Amino acid sequence: HHHGKIKSFPKDDASKPPHLTAFMSYKAGMTHIVRDVDRPGSKLHKKEVAEAVSVVEAPPMVVVGFVGYVETPRGLRALTTVWAGHLSEEVKRRFYKAWHKSKQKAFTKYQKRWADASKASDGGAPMAAEIERAKKYCQVVRAICHTQVSKVKIGQKKAHIKEIQINGGTTAAKVDFVTGLFEQEVKVADVFSQ
DSSP states (O other), X not given: OOOOOOOOOOOOOTTSXXXXXXXXXXXXXXXXXXXXXXXXXXXXXXXXXXXXEEEEEOOOEEEEEEEEEEEETTEEEEEEEEEOSOOOHHHHHTTOSOTTTSOOOTTHHHHHHHHHHHHSTTOOXXXXXXXXXXXXXXXXXXXXXXXXXXXXXXSOOSOOEEEEXXXXXXXXHXXXXXXXXXXOEEOHHHHOOO
């Protein structure tokens, strides 16, 4: 089963507030619509045509991390990856071939580090050093999002994961925007307006 690839992200415009630039969804089926053609000069102009349309189901996605990239002369280079403190079982399944047989240890050490950091006396945010590094050096920030596959009726339990670029604002603003979204649900309406 191949999942789609985001060929390119929209061009970044620092004057806009930080926002996500893509969304993942599942094709549920197809239907057809009848619409008026608005193409002056064509002989179909103002006539009705029936067209096939796909129906797409888009349950909210969850943000579970971000990757910071540095622009180098030979393209982007990933500088640092920060994950959230709690990952749902759906995501962790993505890191295994045989989930039921495994000890399911993915990210256990990372979560421990996260817990220790939040218990630390200075009340420091976990992974603060990584986050600072990202703010200082990175030009491109992409959120690691996954779908909630359990909400779609396709017998699959393993979430699909994608990096989605964050456009708008400074790098620091982007990083704050992403860390604010950690473990939160993002709905389609939050990404695309009507």
